[in-house]
Amino acid sequence: MITVAVPDQEVADALGQMGDDVRVVQWSPKESDAPEAERDRIDLVCLPHLHGGRRVYGRMGQCRNLKVIQIPSAGYEHVAGLVPDGVVLANARGVHxxxxxxxxxxxxxxxxxxxxxxxxxxxxxxxxxxxxxxxxxxxxxxxxxxxxxxxxxxxxxxxxxxxxxxxxxxxxxxxxxxxxxxxxxxxxxxxxxxxxxxxxxxxxxxxxxxxxxxxxxxxxxxxxxxxxxxxxxxxxxxxxxxxxxxxxxxxxxxxxxxxxxxxxxxxxxxxxxTPHIAGFEVLTNRRYTDLVHRQVEALREGRPPVNAVMTGTAAR
The missing domain is CATH 3.40.50.720 (NAD(P)-binding Rossmann-like Domain)
Structure with missing residues (x-):
């Protein structure tokens, strides 16, 4: 079973049917620690824009089996040093x-x-x-x-x-x-x-x-x-x-x-x-949800993550 964490119900609804082998749970690392019941189950975390920093990435480090963090931007230099050890960071190349x-x-x-x-x-x-x-x-x-x-x-x-x-x-x-x-x-x-x-x-x-x-x-x-x-x-x-x-x-x-x-x-x-607004895209946009579906398919088939840009070295 693949577990995907999204920040809210609106994003979950936009993703639609992901397959019988996929669970979608709501969790925002900006707001709280990982739910105790999900810490060993979450495989993929989908982050919204403006969700960065040591606290957010530290909370994702609580997820012991986390495989992929999907960020919503093409740029990733602002979080490169924060990604938990062994976790793949994937950017949103092509979405914007x-x-x-x-x-x-x-x-x-x-x-x-x-x-x-x-x-x-x-x-x-x-x-x-x-x-x-x-x-x-x-x-x-x-x-x-x-x-x-x-x-x-x-x-x-x-x-x-x-x-x-x-x-x-x-x-x-x-x-x-x-x-x-x-x-x-x-x-x-x-x-x-x-x-x-x-x-x-x-x-x-x-x-x-x-x-x-x-x-x-x-x-x-x-x-x-x-x-x-x-x-x-x-x-x-x-x-x-x-x-x-x-x-x-x-x-x-x-x-x-x-x-x-x-x-x-x-x-x-x-x-x-203009105040850095050229490339912001909501997570309910079909270009983003299509990317998440492809990310899940890669996990399902054991292929490398889509748009992988680095693997983390920060301690969990």
Whole structure:
């Protein structure tokens, strides 16, 4: 019998019939210790967003036969050191692709067509024309971190008649036909692109990847969009470019985050900020429930977990 722990009845209902060999129990490690009667039975824990930290992962460590922790995000660096010993951490790669891609297009359109400026004019009741805002059509976009989310962004950009290329660890032609360059070539590529989209995770190789040298290589009037991780961008270097008026930015993630009251990014010219909401997906969404069903099927068949990203080494 496979036992799956979910945070509430709504998620249980969304999962539907899992098979006669599957039990679904309600338990939120954020709220309480593992139920005594279930501690030796739980195989898979499904965590909602914003459920991290030592207490939460320590409580999952009470489950002596736990095999998989399914997190709802693609990024996992924030919990990498907390996963109980021997337990597999699985991310939600693929679940958020469309949402992040939609937000990226929205940020690109809003920034390039100056929608915040017109919304402000409407609020003030002023007919403030600026008819020469740049279109997305015929512009060139470089997606830094060309994985499944990058490919989803590219497909939508192409619908706007944009030219799209990517950057990843190594050069290749992606399955969708996109030319993907090696990250070692990044600096030489930047002058040729009007939009640069950051969708990389944060680690030691991407920390402050977007620094003063990176930004200086972007052409005048170019737009930087960050839907990856805030710490990939050097905030001070970006502020200098924004305050000079040379570059534009649309940021769903920032460093620091949350962005504190009074931070200069709030009022920097040509800077659009959303509060890290591009990729959140509810656990009742069919993309997430499909992933959980595939995870259960892997457990049933004794296959490696779906989207496994690491095995924990923290003591239970």
């Amino acid at each position: 692709d469309t949402r992040v891609a939609e937000m990226t297009v929205g940020l690109a359109l809003a920034s390039r067509r100056r929608l915040p400026q017109f919304i402000d004019a409407q609020r003030r009741g002023v007919w403030e024309q600026d008819p020469w805002t740049p279109a997305l059509a015929d512009s060139r976009a470089l997606i830094v971190g060309y994985g499944s989310i990058g490919a989803a962004i590219a497909s939508r950009f192409r619908a706007f008649e944009m030219h799209v290329e990517g950057v990843a660890r190594s050069a290749r032609i992606a399955p969708d036909g996109t030319t993907v360059h090696a990250v070692s070539d990044l600096q030489s590529l930047l002058p040729d692109f009007d939009l640069v989209v950051i969708v990389t995770p944060h680690d030691e190789t991407t920390d402050r990847l977007v620094d003063a040298e990176f930004l200086a290589a972007m052409p005048d009037g170019a737009l930087l969009i960050n839907v990856g991780r805030g710490r990939v961008v050097d905030t001070e270097a970006l502020l200098a470019e924004l305050e000079s008026g040379r570059l534009h930015a649309a940021l769903d993630v920032t460093d620091p985050e949350p962005l504190p009251e009074g931070h200069p990014l709030w009022t920097a010219p040509h800077c659009l900020i």
